[in-house]
Amino acid sequence: MLSIQENILLADYTTFKIGGPARYFAVIKNEEDLKQAVIFARAYSKNSFRFYFSRFCPKAYKKFLEIFSYFSKFFNSLRTKSEKISSKAVSQIGSEKSLPIYVLGGGSNLLISDEGVDGLVLKMEIKGVTWMSESQVIVGAGEVWDDLVEKTVEKGLYGLENLSGIPGTVGASVIQNIEAYGAEVSRSVETVEVFNKETLEIENLTNEQCNFNYRQSIFKTEKGKKYIVLKVIFNLAKQGKLNLEYKDVKNYLKENNLREDQVDIKKAREILLFVRRNKLPDLEQIGTAGSFFKLPVVDSETLSYIKEISPDMPHYRIDIGCKTSIQGEHKIPLGHLLEQFGWKGYKDGNVGIFEKHSLIVVNHGYGKSKDIKNLVAKITKDVKEKTGIDIEPEVVMW
Numbered sequence: 464m465l466s467i468q469e470n471i472l473l474a475d476y477t478t479f480k481i482g483g484p485a486r487y488f489a490v491i492k493n494e495e496d497l498k499q500a501v502i503f504a505r506a507y508s509k510n511s512f513r514f515y516f517s518r519f520c521p522k523a524y525k526k527f528l529e530i531f532s533y534f535s536k537f538f539n540s541l542r543t544k545s546e547k548i549s550s551k552a553v554s555q556i557g558s559e560k561s562l563p564i565y566v567l568g569g570g571s572n573l574l575i576s577d578e579g580v581d582g583l584v585l586k587m588e589i590k591g592v593t594w595m596s597e598s599q600v601i602v603g604a605g606e607v608w609d610d611l612v613e614k615t616v617e618k619g620l621y622g623l624e625n626l627s628g629i630p631g632t633v634g635a636s637v638i639q640n641i642e643a644y645g646a647e648v649s650r651s652v653e654t655v656e657v658f659n660k661e662t663l664e665i666e667n668l669t670n671e672q673c674n675f676n677y678r679q680s681i682f683k684t685e686k687g688k689k690y691i692v693l694k695v696i697f698n699l700a701k702q703g704k705l706n707l708e709y710k711d712v713k714n715y716l717k718e719n720n721l722r723e724d725q726v727d728i729k730k731a732r733e734i735l736l737f738v739r740r741n742k743l744p745d746l747e748q749i750g751t752a753g754s755f756f757k758l759p760v761v762d763s764e765t766l767s768y769i770k771e772i773s774p775d776m777p778h779y780r781i782d783i784g785c786k787t788s789i790q791g792e793h794k795i796p797l798g799h800l801l802e803q804f805g806w807k808g809y810k811d812g813n814v815g816i817f818e819k820h821s822l823i824v825v826n827h828g829y830g831k832s833k834d835i836k837n838l839v840a841k842i843t844k845d846v847k848e849k850t851g852i853d854i855e856p857e858v859v860m861w
């Protein structure tokens with residue numbers, strides 16, 4: 464039976480090591496847990512009979528919902544079309560008073576407020592890695608992302624190798640459409656199996672239906688907020704070409720006297736893990752959620768203006784070699800600008816900017832969510848004043 468705990472400190476579940484308590488908290492190991500948790504949240508309304516009924520007799524409450532649903536459908540079938548109420552009767556019960564649901568993966572892209580969250584936090588731990596064929600695999604949302612990458616690289620399959628070392632879970636990888644070193648997870652996703660919180664049913668979304676874009680997907684839009692990711696089906700390539708084009712990777716090859724043709728997929732992963740270790744904070748020592756901001760995408764006119772401020776700034780057209788790009792626009796390396804504006808290594812009490820990477824906001828130990836937000840507001844204002852660009856957080860805030 465699903466166990467719902469109260470007042471669980473969320474800081475321990477995030478890589479920022481920041482965040483107050485969750486009013487309710489449940490670990491989700493399978494679809495049935497998820498269904499029960501959503502029903503619990505829907506039944507919630509302070510001091511209501513329904514809430515206590517669902518809390519203390521979950522099985523009986525579920526039966527009650529099924530019977531309610533059956534009779535609603537029956538009575539609906541007797542009504543004229545215009546009178547029909549939604550056939551999703553179960554999902555409507557108590558919805559206006561239901562507890563907000565927050566889905567938690569590895570907590571590596573989250574900033575949670577110091578006050579915590581007044582809702583039900585679902586910690587996704589749905590496991591399972593099932594190979595459907597030599598190159599197609601179904602993976603539970605709660606699997607650790609990098610464990611999956613390791614497995615695919617071990618099998619010599621191409622597609623995920625440049626996404627090595629990214630923290631977090633498989634479920635969240637499609638929410639954020641994680642990307643690194645020229646790779647995006649969306650290019651290897653076949654289908655995403657989701658749980659629909661409104662209908663309590665399982666659906667399968669094709670890659671196209673996921674509407675992937677740069678750090679974006681249907682799941683981050685109003686339309687997709689009803690979905691919780693259960694499983695992801697990946698299609699990997701048995702043959703492929705490694706992308707070793709990035710500056711850090713090229714430097715590694717040069718320093719280690721390696722030619723590109725001497726690098727196989729396992730070596731590529733090893734190099735990327737090395738490069739990342741050298742460039743990013745050690746999560747055992749420093750709290751962070753990785754790059755705090757999205758890279759701004761601007762038109763040619765804005766780019767020319769920024770080039771005047773920062774003539775040596777690299778940039779690239781995002782419609783070149785990128786499946787999910789917007790035609791004619793340019794991605795700006797915000798880190799370069801922040802470095803130029805003096806933010807790299809900046810310290811503000813317990814929080815600051817990492818000394819090796821100016822997009823990375825860090826918690827040095829006792830930082831609070833409000834400290835991070837203050838620092839982020841200062842940076843956002845500075846960039847706006849100097850370039851006219853509105854920068855947006857990449858990190859999700861609760």
Ligand SMILES: Cc1cc2nc3c(=O)[nH]c(=O)nc-3n(C[C@H](O)[C@H](O)[C@H](O)COP(=O)(O)OP(=O)(O)OC[C@H]3O[C@@H](n4cnc5c(N)ncnc54)[C@H](O)[C@@H]3O)c2cc1C
Pocket residue numbers: 478565566567568569570571572573587604629630631632633634635636638639640641642643682690691692693743744751752753754859
């Ligand atoms: C050191 C460091 C380096 C990083 N490097 C990169 C990088 O190179 N590239 C990159 O793209 N990202 C990077 N990130 C960001 C982060 O690792 C990814 O965004 C990752 O996918 C987040 O996974 P998570 O499981 O921790 O998600 P969480 O932080 O737990 O959640 C993130 C969002 O996804 C939602 N969510 C989680 N699981 C589910 C689910 N099953 N169903 C529905 N919604 C869900 C949450 O509600 C939340 O909105 C980095 C982070 C750190 C700390």
